[in-house]
Amino acid sequence: xxxxxxxxxxxxxxxxxxxxxxxxxxxxVAQPPRTDFIAAVLWIAFGIAVAIAxxxxxxxxxxxxxxxxxxxxxxxxxxxALILFGGxxxxxxxxxxxxxxxxxxxxxRMTASELxxxxxxxxxxxxxxxxxxxxxxxxxxxxxxxxxxxxxxxQYPQRKAAGQxxxxxxxxxxxxxxxxxxxTLVFQDIFLxxxx
Amino acid sequence: xxNGLEYLGEAYLSFLNPTxxxxxxxxALMGILVGxxxxxxxxxxxxxxxTLTIKLPTNDAILILICSYVGTLYGGSRSAILLNIPGTAAxxxxxxxxxxxxxxxxxxxxxxxATSGAFCGTLFGVLCLAAFTASLAEVxxxxxxFEFFWLALFGVTMSGSLVGSDxxxxxxxxxxxLFVAQIGQEGLYAYDRFTFGIHELSGGIALIPALVGAFGxxxxxxxxxxxxxxxxxxxxxxxxxRFREVAQYWRTVLxxxxxxxxxxxxxxxxxxxxxxxxxxxxxxTTREPEKFGKGSIDGLMAAETGDMSSIPGHIIPAxxxxxPGSAPSAVLLAxxxxxxxxxxxxxxxxxxxxxxxxxxxxTLATISxxxxxxxxxxxxxxxxxxxxxxxxxIIFLLTTVGAFATQSRLFDVYSMLAIGIGAxxxxxxxxxxAPFVLGxxxxxxxxxxxxxxxxxxxxxxxxxxTRPICAVLATITIxxxxxxxxxxxRTVKRVVGGALGSLRRLLPVRRA
Numbered sequence: 086x087x088x089x090x091x092x093x094x095x096x097x098x099x100x101x102x103x104x105x106x107x108x109x110x111x112x113x114v115a116q117p118p119r120t121d122f123i124a125a126v127l128w129i130a131f132g133i134a135v136a137i138a139x140x141x142x143x144x145x146x147x148x149x150x151x152x153x154x155x156x157x158x159x160x161x162x163x164x165x166a167l168i169l170f171g172g173x174x175x176x177x178x179x180x181x182x183x184x185x186x187x188x189x190x191x192x193x194r195m196t197a198s199e200l201x202x203x204x205x206x207x208x209x210x211x212x213x214x215x216x217x218x219x220x221x222x223x224x225x226x227x228x229x230x231x232x233x234x235x236x237x238x239x240q241y242p243q244r245k246a247a248g249q250x251x252x253x254x255x256x257x258x259x260x261x262x263x264x265x266x267x268x269t270l271v272f273q274d275i276f277l278x279x280x281x
Numbered sequence: 282x283x284n285g286l287e288y289l290g291e292a293y294l295s296f297l298n299p300t301x302x303x304x305x306x307x308x309a310l311m312g313i314l315v316g317x318x319x320x321x322x323x324x325x326x327x328x329x330x331x332t333l334t335i336k337l338p339t340n341d342a343i344l345i346l347i348c349s350y351v352g353t354l355y356g357g358s359r360s361a362i363l364l365n366i367p368g369t370a371a372x373x374x375x376x377x378x379x380x381x382x383x384x385x386x387x388x389x390x391x392x393x394x395a396t397s398g399a400f401c402g403t404l405f406g407v408l409c410l411a412a413f414t415a416s417l418a419e420v421x422x423x424x425x426x427f428e429f430f431w432l433a434l435f436g437v438t439m440s441g442s443l444v445g446s447d448x449x450x451x452x453x454x455x456x457x458x459l460f461v462a463q464i465g466q467e468g469l470y471a472y473d474r475f476t477f478g479i480h481e482l483s484g485g486i487a488l489i490p491a492l493v494g495a496f497g498x499x500x501x502x503x504x505x506x507x508x509x510x511x512x513x514x515x516x517x518x519x520x521x522x523r524f525r526e527v528a529q530y531w532r533t534v535l536x537x538x539x540x541x542x543x544x545x546x547x548x549x550x551x552x553x554x555x556x557x558x559x560x561x562x563x564x565x566t567t568r569e570p571e572k573f574g575k576g577s578i579d580g581l582m583a584a585e586t587g588d589m590s591s592i593p594g595h596i597i598p599a600x601x602x603x604x605p606g607s608a609p610s611a612v613l614l615a616x617x618x619x620x621x622x623x624x625x626x627x628x629x630x631x632x633x634x635x636x637x638x639x640x641x642x643x644t645l646a647t648i649s650x651x652x653x654x655x656x657x658x659x660x661x662x663x664x665x666x667x668x669x670x671x672x673x674x675i676i677f678l679l680t681t682v683g684a685f686a687t688q689s690r691l692f693d694v695y696s697m698l699a700i701g702i703g704a705x706x707x708x709x710x711x712x713x714x715a716p717f718v719l720g721x722x723x724x725x726x727x728x729x730x731x732x733x734x735x736x737x738x739x740x741x742x743x744x745x746x747t748r749p750i751c752a753v754l755a756t757i758t759i760x761x762x763x764x765x766x767x768x769x770x771r772t773v774k775r776v777v778g779g780a781l782g783s784l785r786r787l788l789p790v791r792r793a
Binding site: 116120124128135138142143145148150151152153154156157158159160162163164166167170171173174177195199200202203206207210211213214215218219228231232235236239240260264265268271272276277278279280281 | 332333334335336337449450452453456457459460463467469470472474475498501502505506507668670671674675677678679681682685686689691694695697698702709710711727728731732733735736739740765
């Protein structure tokens with residue numbers, strides 16, 4: 086328990102070591118102290134907001150309820166817990182050199198290519214989830230359009246390099262239509278689940 | 282005792298029909314396929330199948346979910362062995378030895394060992410599930426608000442401590458999950474908390490959209506943002522399960538099975554702890570520790586047995602206490618509630634036969650993975666060859682349907698999108714998602730238990746610390762957190778070191 090409760094990078098005495106390469110999933114990577122410091126400030130601010138909102142929450146005195154059952158009780162404690170944990174992270178990152186020149190480290194930032202792909206995917210997903218779905222367009226059509234566009238967009242660089250852009254678009258449309266049809270069939274027609 | 286055996290017999294007979302067998306096998310197959318694909322977790326698989334099976338009768342729906350749960354963790358060993366990427370977090374311990382065997386041209390042998398370890402581990406867990414659930418539920422009947430308060434807090438704290446590499450970030454995510462669970466109408470007076478006048482928030486943030494956002498959409502973003510495709514190791518040798526090696530390593534199987542079930546019983550600990558602890562125990566007791574990490578059969582068997590036996594272990598507290606042992610069992614618990622079965626101490630009173638049905642379902646899941654392990658290894662591996670740019674958009678479609686289907690609200694789709702994008706950034710910064718899920722599931726119980734406890738004790742905090750079970754849980758929870766404080770940690774180590782030194786001096790010295 087001791088070992089798991091105090092990971093090597095968490096020790097105030099342990100110097101910060103830059104990760105040799107950022108793994109794909111980003112989890113379990115020691116963050117530079119500056120990153121944790123900024124995050125800690127945000128956690129504390131969030132905790133203070135929660136605590137204040139809980140304190141100011143209606144105590145339902147007009148309903149003559151038991152004062153130990155006021156709705157803001159647990160949220161208030163959670164706000165305090167967030168402040169406490171955020172404070173511990175702040176102290177830890179400060180002691181690890183967050184405010185020194187080396188504390189900035191090399192943050193686990195996305196590369197330009199990753200950032201571009203992330204922006205494209207997020208935009209496509211949000212347009213589908215917010216704009217296409219549930220606004221009159223049949224689900225199978227919205228789903229086909231989304232899948233075909235996403236596949237064609239993401240595979241475009243490879244298809245272009247191989248001189249197969251037109252083929253790539255046709256394949257993407259076929260996969261999109263199949264996915265839209267199959268999901269509609271399985272969910273709506275076989276398992277009677279309502280689709281957006 | 283005899284009632285239990287009668288219920289168990291009836292439960293097994295009730296699943297001996299073509300429909301149930303088809304549902305069970307189908308659920309396991311779906312789970313294996315999802316498990317094979319790195320990043321797609323058991324939590325996501327169960328959440329998506331919960332929406333798919335929402336119109337089915339309770340037993341059929343839960344059968345599919347349990348079989349998919351077992352199937353996903355079993356399937357996760359495939360990518361661990363062939364790609365050196367664990368299909369689910371629980372298979373991470375299998376990577377080192379499994380991949381080393383695959384690199385030596387023994388991928389089939391590694392898959393065979395994983396299959397036999399998984400089968401034996403799950404079977405061991407099923408026996409424990411049948412033996413202990415009813416007894417634990419009986420003990421839990423004496424639990425009150427004070428005990429449930431600590432159980433909920435204990436679950437979130439342990440999950441925060443053991444999942445991921447930084448307990449502080451785990452606890453922050455646990456507190457965030459508990460906070461998100463407070464949004465909407467609270468349980469005692471139907472007062473709207475943190476809704477800011479948005480009436481859709483009155484119902485709270487629903488669990489399934491939150492889960493598919495945190496585990497599905499966030500994974501889609503993570504995988505597609507990374508352009509690198511991994512290379513698959515070729516499968517050349519036989520993949521048949523190696524029961525001769527099970528006989529040879531029977532001590533490992535029994536030890537890992539017991540460790541898996543024990544870790545499963547602890548709320549919030551997760552399947553990966555079962556695998557890692559079994560692996561560590563096998564390494565500590567083997568005569569060939571130098572082979573661990575370099576293709577050790579013992580290590581692979583221990584990891585797979587440990588993670589699979591923890592599945593029934595996690596279902597035990599979910600059924601008996603209503604406290605899930607891991608993120609997937611939290612979704613399973615939510616699915617049971619959606620289908621009108623309320624897990625917890627009263628389950629043995631209201632639905633006594635249900636526990637035995639779950640035992641039968643888990644047995645069917647165990648047999649299913651063995652059958653797929655025997656006959657379907659190579660065809661199932663084709664799923665690993667599907668390009669991610671094709672697979673992930675389809676997974677996103679499923680997460681959208683999953684978010685919408687339970688309550689037919691577009692607001693849930695928007696919640697899923699927001700939580701998914703938030704989870705993507707939090708994961709990149711090293712914040713684990715499992716404590717968030719545990720917090721989300723246990724938030725309501727924690728809130729009600731705290732306030733009911735305070736009413737019962739007329740505002741006194743004493744019963745929260747003086748009742749025997751509360752005292753134990755409170756001590757472990759507070760001690761776990763205090764160990765993170767360097768001064769306390771050093772003091773404890775010094776005291777323990779001093780006590781051990783004194784003990785050694787008291788013992789007779791062995792002379793050469």
